[in-house]
Amino acid sequence: MRTVRVGDVELAYETFGSAEDAPLLLVMGLATQMIGWPDEFCRMLAERGTYVVRFDNRDIGLSTHLDAAGKPDVLAVMGGDRSGVPYLLADMADDTAGLLDALGIDSAHVVGASMGGMIAQLLAVRHPDRVRSLTSIMSTTGDPAVGAPAEAAIGVLLAPPAADRDAAVQRAVDAYRVIGSPGFEFDEHALRERAGLSYDRAYNPAGVARQLAAILASPDRTADLGRVTVPTLVVHGEQDALVDVSGGRATAAAIPGAELLVVDGMGHDLPRDVWPQLVERITALAARADSR
Numbered sequence: 001m002r003t004v005r006v007g008d009v010e011l012a013y014e015t016f017g018s019a020e021d022a023p024l025l026l027v028m029g030l031a032t033q034m035i036g037w038p039d040e041f042c043r044m045l046a047e048r049g050t051y052v053v054r055f056d057n058r059d060i061g062l063s064t065h066l067d068a069a070g071k072p073d074v075l076a077v078m079g080g081d082r083s084g085v086p087y088l089l090a091d092m093a094d095d096t097a098g099l100l101d102a103l104g105i106d107s108a109h110v111v112g113a114s115m116g117g118m119i120a121q122l123l124a125v126r127h128p129d130r131v132r133s134l135t136s137i138m139s140t141t142g143d144p145a146v147g148a149p150a151e152a153a154i155g156v157l158l159a160p161p162a163a164d165r166d167a168a169v170q171r172a173v174d175a176y177r178v179i180g181s182p183g184f185e186f187d188e189h190a191l192r193e194r195a196g197l198s199y200d201r202a203y204n205p206a207g208v209a210r211q212l213a214a215i216l217a218s219p220d221r222t223a224d225l226g227r228v229t230v231p232t233l234v235v236h237g238e239q240d241a242l243v244d245v246s247g248g249r250a251t252a253a254a255i256p257g258a259e260l261l262v263v264d265g266m267g268h269d270l271p272r273d274v275w276p277q278l279v280e281r282i283t284a285l286a287a288r289a290d291s292r
Contacts, residue, residue: 001062006098012062013055013099017046022132022290023105024050024282027096027123029114029138030215031208033061033198036113038190041275048283053103057119058087058095059207061198071206072213074158082217086210089115089218093122097130109286111135114243114268115215118142121251124232125224133289134228134255135282137235138268140247141254142220147247152178153268156242157212161205168203169195176269179242183265184273225254231289232258233281237266259285 003010014034024045028036034054042052056063069086077085096119100108109132112120117139124131140147149157156175162168172195173188180186232255236248245262252260261281263274270278 003062004099004102006095006102009058009064009066009095011055011058011064011095011099011102013053013103016042016052016054017050019051021046021049021051022286023108024052024286025096025100025105025108025110026052026054027110027112027116027119028054028057029112029116030211031060032114033201035061035194035197035201038194038270041270041279044275044279045283048279050109050283050286053099053105053108055099057092057116057211059204059210061202065202065204065207066210067204067206069210071209074209074212074216077213077216085213085217088214089118090122090126092119092214093126096120096123097127100130106130107132109133109135109282109289111137111282112139113137113270114139115211117251118215118218118221121221121225121228124228124230125221128227128229131230133285134230134232135235135285136232136248136251137270137278138237138240138243138248139251140243141222141225141250142218143222143250144220146250147243149243150241153242165196165199168199172198179240179268181237181265181267181269181271181274182239184271187272190272222250222254225251226256228255231285231292233261233285234258235261235263235278235281237268238262238264239266240268242268
């Protein structure tokens, strides 16, 4: 694990594979550290001839936490008051472009999950020359008419923070029983391990609230997505309770020529049984993009 300075923040990152291969940047979602991209999944991508970079977004993990900004009132932001929102998704997309600068990478294949998909979309909009191909997983366009969470998932988003490590691990298990993939095995052991490691690396609920505020306060991207010209794959779970599948369908409809893969039984996570299909589709997209 290494860190680089990008503007006013430091970003922690890790790499897999050879720097001689095509770079593939993984962008993770709300409240989730870079280890949300499992090591084995990253190695599978690297074994297919890509140089994989994963990193902690601002306000999560071992990257800079903007604690001086305080904890925003998420309910107020949901009501339209953006006065306490310290940054937007566009700023996080600019962080991502800055990370590529710091690593000496001119352009990369970019894969984003959930909030990471939103960031990846904005990277393709704001810095089109930095994106070779785009994969948006379990994400949406920012249009409030699509991708809305189920009522039970809203409870997961707004639940009070855990008071200690054991409670944080149990909360992760409880959350993914609501938003996870009902059509695939629930790997509680792996989830507990990752939740415990995340707590040990950095636990900062206020940072998560700032990320959530950035999502809520950022504008609809639908029109801007119409300008994305790179080969694009949109992946969504049919049973996603946190970001309804309509969000993925709308994303694919907004981006000219985008492919849409809807996975039956998949919710708002990356079940192990789906990894081979995801790796195949992501790397095939990258190969087509590089052969243009």
